[in-house]
Every structure is written in structure tokens, then in C-alpha cells.
Amino acid sequence: MKIYTKSGDEGDTHLIGKKVKKSNERVEAYGTVDELNSLIGVTLTSIPDGCEDMKEDLQKIQHELFDLGADLANVTTRENYYIQNEFTIYLENRIDYYWEEAPPLEQFILPGGHTAAAYLHQCRTVARRAERRIVDISEEVQTPAEAIVYMNRLSDYFFAAARAVNVRTDLEDIPYRSNRK
Amino acid sequence: MKIYTKSGDEGDTHLIGKKVKKSNERVEAYGTVDELNSLIGVTLTSIPDGCEDMKEDLQKIQHELFDLGADLANVTTRENYYIQNEFTIYLENRIDYYWEEAPPLEQFILPGGHTAAAYLHQCRTVARRAERRIVDISEEVQTPAEAIVYMNRLSDYFFAAARAVNVRTDLEDIPYRSNRK
Amino acid sequence: MKIYTKSGDEGDTHLIGKKVKKSNERVEAYGTVDELNSLIGVTLTSIPDGCEDMKEDLQKIQHELFDLGADLANVTTRENYYIQNEFTIYLENRIDYYWEEAPPLEQFILPGGHTAAAYLHQCRTVARRAERRIVDISEEVQTPAEAIVYMNRLSDYFFAAARAVNVRTDLEDIPYRSNRK
Numbered sequence: 001m002k003i004y005t006k007s008g009d010e011g012d013t014h015l016i017g018k019k020v021k022k023s024n025e026r027v028e029a030y031g032t033v034d035e036l037n038s039l040i041g042v043t044l045t046s047i048p049d050g051c052e053d054m055k056e057d058l059q060k061i062q063h064e065l066f067d068l069g070a071d072l073a074n075v076t077t078r079e080n081y082y083i084q085n086e087f088t089i090y091l092e093n094r095i096d097y098y099w100e101e102a103p104p105l106e107q108f109i110l111p112g113g114h115t116a117a118a119y120l121h122q123c124r125t126v127a128r129r130a131e132r133r134i135v136d137i138s139e140e141v142q143t144p145a146e147a148i149v150y151m152n153r154l155s156d157y158f159f160a161a162a163r164a165v166n167v168r169t170d171l172e173d174i175p176y177r178s179n180r181k
Numbered sequence: 182m183k184i185y186t187k188s189g190d191e192g193d194t195h196l197i198g199k200k201v202k203k204s205n206e207r208v209e210a211y212g213t214v215d216e217l218n219s220l221i222g223v224t225l226t227s228i229p230d231g232c233e234d235m236k237e238d239l240q241k242i243q244h245e246l247f248d249l250g251a252d253l254a255n256v257t258t259r260e261n262y263y264i265q266n267e268f269t270i271y272l273e274n275r276i277d278y279y280w281e282e283a284p285p286l287e288q289f290i291l292p293g294g295h296t297a298a299a300y301l302h303q304c305r306t307v308a309r310r311a312e313r314r315i316v317d318i319s320e321e322v323q324t325p326a327e328a329i330v331y332m333n334r335l336s337d338y339f340f341a342a343a344r345a346v347n348v349r350t351d352l353e354d355i356p357y358r359s360n361r362k
Numbered sequence: 363m364k365i366y367t368k369s370g371d372e373g374d375t376h377l378i379g380k381k382v383k384k385s386n387e388r389v390e391a392y393g394t395v396d397e398l399n400s401l402i403g404v405t406l407t408s409i410p411d412g413c414e415d416m417k418e419d420l421q422k423i424q425h426e427l428f429d430l431g432a433d434l435a436n437v438t439t440r441e442n443y444y445i446q447n448e449f450t451i452y453l454e455n456r457i458d459y460y461w462e463e464a465p466p467l468e469q470f471i472l473p474g475g476h477t478a479a480a481y482l483h484q485c486r487t488v489a490r491r492a493e494r495r496i497v498d499i500s501e502e503v504q505t506p507a508e509a510i511v512y513m514n515r516l517s518d519y520f521f522a523a524a525r526a527v528n529v530r531t532d533l534e535d536i537p538y539r540s541n542r543k
């Protein structure tokens with residue numbers, strides 16, 4: 001079977017259970033989740049030695065984002081969603097674990113440092129964009145409540161992981177200082 | 182002539198033939214095409230040896246995206262668009278060509294692998310975002326029908342190309358497995 | 363204090379002075395500024411030797427984007443914004459400075475070349491996306507007029523800087539040529 005089916009050539013496409021315009025807000029939501037997933041793929045190419053734990057996390061998250069995508073694409077009324085509260089609990093444990101490695105924080109930090117840290121910050125901001133797109137649809141169509149909780153935690157995961165990479169590679173985060181006189 | 186004309190400092194700008202707000206949906210559409218074009222520029226820096234064919238494709242596509250951008254910016258009624266059906270046909274041939282190199286697929290794959298493959302997946306998702314922005318305007322203003330067809334095929338091109346890079350660099354794509362118990 | 367406060371788990375969040383939905387347009391605007399900031403972090407990892415001047419610029423800009431973010435998040439009526447006209451003037455000086463290094467231009471150029479140049483083009487397009495999101499809100503809520511001026515100039519800064527990187531690393535920008543017959 002060819003990968004290009006041409007069925008989308010008039011601007012329509014398929015959810016699981018319904019034909020819609022490609023400008024449909026559900027398509028926007030899981031399309032943004034897909035964008036985040038691909039950015040994690042880029043990030044994975046930059047994770048340094050000594051961060052094998054993080055590589056495993058990121059791959060686990062990639063699978064979970066497909067689970068989430070399937071839930072967001074599904075318009076048939078149902079309760080047995082793919083996304084599970086356990087995914088969130090796992091993230092929380094990992095946040096605590098990485099957070100302990102870095103010094104306490106009372107200011108914003110400039111996103112960057114090691115290449116992997118820089119990409120993790122970019123993941124953080126794209127995760128937040130995806131979260132906004134999920135919040136957009138959550139008031140209008142049936143979506144798993146866990147989706148927003150998971151995405152909220154995921155951006156904090158990326159923040160904690162970015163800081164841990166810089167600590168482990170001996171790079172210091174630069175605190176933001178206001179230019180205000 | 183200076184590059185900064187300051188003419189956009191109040192939030193207005195120019196299409197070809199009309200003054201509009203920068204929040205205009207056409208500006209959103211070609212601005213997103215421009216974002217994709219710049220990501221292809223990043224991708225080009227990572228294409229490995231043995232993929233010279235792909236480098237040529239990507240540069241050809243960069244030119245075509247400017248052609249597309251000019252069509253999307255043009256509000257004067259016309260039929261002689263820059264974008265041509267031949268661009269799409271070329272993409273289809275290249276999809277077939279790369280697709281043959283990779284094993285058949287019956288599941289989603291985690292975006293990633295070689296750095297170039299990872300970027301190509303990111304291009305794929307940004308191309309789909311650009312497609313959504315073109316669909317947004319296509320119902321309201323005159324746009325070439327070929328624009329949506331081309332963008333639809335372009336995201337499949339990136340998918341096929343990403344897989345070919347991983348095959349050629351001996352990296353295996355990881356199939357998605359649902360976490361559902 | 364834990365970084366994850368869970369207060370956003372129902373899709374709400376806080377501006378400075380007000381509780382809003384995460385889909386609020388102000389959140390979209392500073393969230394996109396944050397996305398740009400993180401991309402500058404990525405770009406900084408690729409700046410070649412001989413461009414220390416640009417590294418300093420980019421870090422200065424990162425601080426300024428937090429200043430801008432604070433202004434966009436602030437709903438309390440006020441006039442003493444963080445963002446200052448001097449930030450724009452600095453950018454204009456730097457544009458002139460980099461612009462002189464590159465040959466005059468009368469066509470579009472393909473975004474790319476050196477990795478840093480490619481990322482700077484990506485910054486350019488994401489800055490323009492952020493500009494559009496700021497224009498979106500500027501008609502409805504009180505925002506500093508300087509915000510749009512600054513963002514308008516910032517995308518020209520990235521364009522000039524990208525060209526300077528390619529000149530300094532002996533890479534020629536490829537001019538766009540229309541495919542039109």
C-alpha cells in the first residue's frame with residue numbers, strides 16, 4: 001500500500017470515527033503533540049553520556065504521546081482511554097529525581113547550556129503549546145481529563161531534565177536579570 | 182536600502198496588492214511556510230554522506246516553498262500561479278523511490294534515529310501545521326487548489342525520506358507500542 | 363518548594379494579577395516568546411568561532427525576552443514597562459553592523475548555510491510568529507507599543523546575523539529563483 005492515499009487532497013481528513021476538515025481543532029491538538037514527539041526525536045540525538053536514564057524516559061514519553069494522540073483523535077464516546085494516571089505519576093517521580101540534582105531556584109534561567117539542555121527547553125515550550133491546544137478542545141469535545149494533567153507535568157519534566165543535563169555536564173544556568181533600571 | 186523599513190511597526194504589513202494586519206490569516210499561512218523553509222535549512226546541515234540525492238530534493242523544495250509563498254501572498258485575482266502540479270508529481274516519484282528502500286510498515290514509528298531523520302520528522306510535522314494554515318484560508322480567499330495537494334504530499338515525502346536515512350545509516354525505526362494493558 | 367504546583371491541572375493558570383484559561387491569548391503570546399527564547403538557546407550552541415559579538419547579542423536578547431514576557435503577562439494598568447526603546451535602538455545598530463558585512467541583496471535567499479545561520483533563520487521565522495501573536499492581543503488588551511516595534515526589528519536582526527555568519531564562514535547564500543517557466 002502506498003503511503004500517500006491522496007484522500008486529504010481536498011483539505012479533509014479522518015479522525016477515528018469521523019470525517020473532518022484539516023482545520024478541525026482536534027487535528028490541531030494531536031498534530032501539535034506529533035510536533036512535540038518529533039522534537040523529542042531530535043533531542044534524543046543530543047543526550048550526552050551519563051544521561052542514559054533520560055534517554056529511557058524520553059523514549060517512554062514518545063510512546064505515551066502516541067497513546068495521547070489516539071485519545072485525542074477518538075470521537076467515539078468511551079471511557080477506557082489509553083492515557084493513564086500512572087504516566088503522570090512516573091513523570092512526577094522523575095521530576096523529583098532530577099530536581100534534587102540542581103541547586104534551588106528563585107529566578108528564571110536563560111534556556112540553553114548544553115545542546116541537550118537547550119533542546120529540552122525547546123521541548124518544554126512546545127509541550128506548553130500542545131497543552132494550550134488540548135485546553136482549547138477540552139471545553140468543547142470529550143477528552144480525557146488526564147491529558148491536561150499529563151501535559152502540565154510534562155513541561156515541568158523537561159525543565160527539571162534540562163537543569164540536570166547542565167549540572168551533569170558542569171554548565172551553569174544563567175539567571176535572568178531584568179534590564180529595568 | 183536598509184532592510185528594516187519600520188513600515189510594520191504599527192502591526193500592519195503588505196501582501197502583494199493589499200495592506201493588512203499582521204494577524205491576517207494569509208500572513209499566518211505564508212509565515213508558517215517560511216518557518217518550514219527555515220527548518221529545511223537546518224535539516225540540510227545534517228544530511229549524511231550517501232544522501233546527496235536528498236540534499237538536491239530539499240533545495241528544490243526550498244525554491245518551491247517561495248513559489249508557494251508568493252501565491253499565498255497574492256490577492257490579485259489570477260490563474261497563473263507559480264505552484265505547478267509537476268512539483269507534486271516530482272514528490273510522488275521521490276516518495277516511491279525512498280519508500281522502496283525501507284521495510285513495509287504497519288504501525289507508527291517513533292520519530293527519530295539519525296539526526297537528519299529526526300529533523301525530517303520535525304519537517305513533516307511543521308509541513309502539516311503549514312497545511313492546516315493553508316486549509317484555514319482556502320475556504321475564504323482565492324488560493325491555488327494545488328497548494329493543499331502539494332503540502333499533503335510534502336509531509337509524506339518527509340516521512341519516506343526520514344525512513345530512507347535510517348535505512349542507509351543502519352538505524353532501525355522503533356515501532357510504537359501502546360502502553361495499554 | 364516543588365516546581366510542579368498542580369495548580370494548572372484543570373487548564374487554568376495565572377497572569378500577573380488575574381486567573382485565566384491557558385487558552386488565553388496573552389498566554390499564547392508570551393508562551394510563543396518563551397518558545398523563541400528556547401530556540402535562541404539552541405542557536406547559541408552552534409555559533410562558530412569568530413562570532414563572539416553575536417553570542418553576546420543573543421544572550422542580551424534572551425534577557426530582554428523575559429522583560430517582554432513580564433510585560434505581556436501583566437494585566438494591571440501601568441506605564442512603566444520593562445521593555446524599553448533602547449532595546450530596539452541597540453538592535454538597529456547591530457543590524458547595520460552585520461548588514462555591511464554581506465553583499466547587497468535584491469532577491470530572497472534560501473534559509474540555511476552554516477548551522478548557526480540556519481538556526482538564526484529559524485529564529486527569524488519564530489520571532490515573526492511571536493510578533494503575530496503579540497499583534498493579536500494588542501488591539502484588545504493594553505500592551506506596550508514598543509513590543510511590536512521590538513519584535514519587528516528582532517526578525518530583521520536574525521536575518522542580518524544569519525547572513526553575517528555565512529559571510530564569516532565563507533558560505534554563499536543561494537538566491538531564490540522562481541520555477542516559473
Ligand code: B12
Binds near residue numbers: 017
Ligand atoms: C490519528 C492518526 C494519526 C495521528 C495521531 C496518532 C496517534 N496515535 O498519536 C498522527 C498525527 C501522529 C498520525 C501520523 C501519521 N499518520 Co496517521 N492516522 C491516524 C488515524 C486517523 C488513527 C490512528 C490511530 O491513532 N489509531 C489508534 C491506534 C493506537 O490503534 P491501531 O488501530 O492499532 O492503529 C494503528 C494503525 O492505524 C497503524 N497503521 C496501520 N498501517 C499503517 C501504515 C503506516 C504507513 C503507518 C504510519 C501507520 C499504520 O498504526 C497504528 C498504531 O501502530 C489513522 C486512520 C484511521 N482512522 O485509522 C491514520 C493513518 C494510520 N495514518 C496514516 C499516515 C500515512 C500517517 C503519517 C505517515 C502521515 C505523515 N506524512 O506524517 C504519520 C506517521 C507518523 C509516524 N511517526 O509513524 C495512514 C496510513 C496509510 C497506510 N496504510 O499506508 C492512515 C491509515 C490514514 C490514511 N488513510 O491515510 N496519524
Ligand code: B12
Binds near residue numbers: 182186198
Ligand atoms: C510575501 C513576502 C514575503 C514572504 C513570502 C515570500 C515568498 N515568495 O515566499 C516571506 C515571509 C518569505 C518574506 C520574507 C522576508 N521578507 Co518579504 N516580502 C514579501 C512581499 C509582500 C512580496 C514578495 C513576493 O513574494 N513577491 C513575488 C516574487 C516571487 O516576485 P518578485 O517581484 O520577483 O519578488 C522579489 C522581490 O520582492 C525581492 N526583493 C527585492 N528586494 C529585496 C530585498 C531584500 C532584502 C529581500 C530579502 C528581498 C528582495 O525578492 C523577491 C524574489 O527574489 C514583499 C513586498 C512587496 N509587496 O513586494 C516583501 C519584501 C520583499 N520583503 C522584505 C523583507 C525585509 C523580508 C525579510 C528579510 C523579513 C524578515 N526579517 O524575515 C524576509 C527575507 C526572507 C529570505 N529568506 O530572503 C522587504 C525587503 C526590503 C528591502 N528592499 O530591503 C519587502 C520589500 C517588504 C518591505 N517593504 O519591507 N517576504
Ligand code: B12
Binds near residue numbers: 105176
Ligand atoms: C509570566 C510567567 C512566566 C512566563 C513569562 C515570564 C517572563 N517574564 O517572560 C514564562 C512562560 C516564561 C514562564 C516560564 C516558566 N515558569 Co513561570 N511564571 C510567570 C508568572 C505568572 C509571572 C512571573 C513574572 O514574569 N514576573 C515578573 C518578574 C519579572 O518579576 P519577579 O517578581 O521578580 O519574578 C520572578 C519570580 O517570579 C521568579 N521566581 C521565583 N521563584 C521561582 C521559582 C522557579 C522554579 C522559577 C522558574 C522562577 C521563580 O522568577 C522571576 C524573575 O526572576 C509567575 C506567577 C506569578 N504570578 O508570579 C509564574 C511562575 C514564576 N512560573 C513558574 C514556573 C514553574 C515556570 C516554568 C518552570 C514552567 C515550565 N515548566 O516551563 C518556566 C521556567 C522558565 C525559565 N526559563 O526559567 C512558577 C514557579 C513555581 C516555584 N516557585 O517553584 C510560578 C510561581 C507559577 C506557579 N505558581 O506555578 N513563566
Ligand SMILES: C[C@H]1O[C@@H](n2cnc3c(N)ncnc32)[C@H](O)[C@@H]1O
Binds near residue numbers: 127376377384390435
Ligand atoms: C509559569 C507560568 O506560565 C504560564 N503558563 C502556564 N501554562 C502555560 C502554557 N501551556 N503555555 C504558556 N504559558 C503557560 C502561566 O502564566 C504560569 O504562571
Ligand SMILES: C[C@H]1O[C@@H](n2cnc3c(N)ncnc32)[C@H](O)[C@@H]1O
Binds near residue numbers: 028
Ligand atoms: C494520519 C492522520 O493524520 C491526520 N492529519 C491529516 N492531515 C493532517 C495535518 N495537516 N495536520 C495534522 N494531522 C493531520 C489525519 O487524522 C490522518 O488520518
Ligand SMILES: C[C@H]1O[C@@H](n2cnc3c(N)ncnc32)[C@H](O)[C@@H]1O
Binds near residue numbers: 189203211493
Ligand atoms: C516581508 C513580508 O513578510 C510579511 N510579514 C511581515 N510581518 C510578518 C510576520 N510577523 N509574520 C509573517 N510574515 C510577515 C509581509 O508580507 C512583509 O511584506
Ligand SMILES: [Mg+2]
Binds near residue numbers: 152153156370
Ligand atoms: Mg505548569
Ligand SMILES: [Mg+2]
Binds near residue numbers: 008333334337
Ligand atoms: Mg496526508
Ligand SMILES: [Mg+2]
Binds near residue numbers: 515518
Ligand atoms: Mg519587518
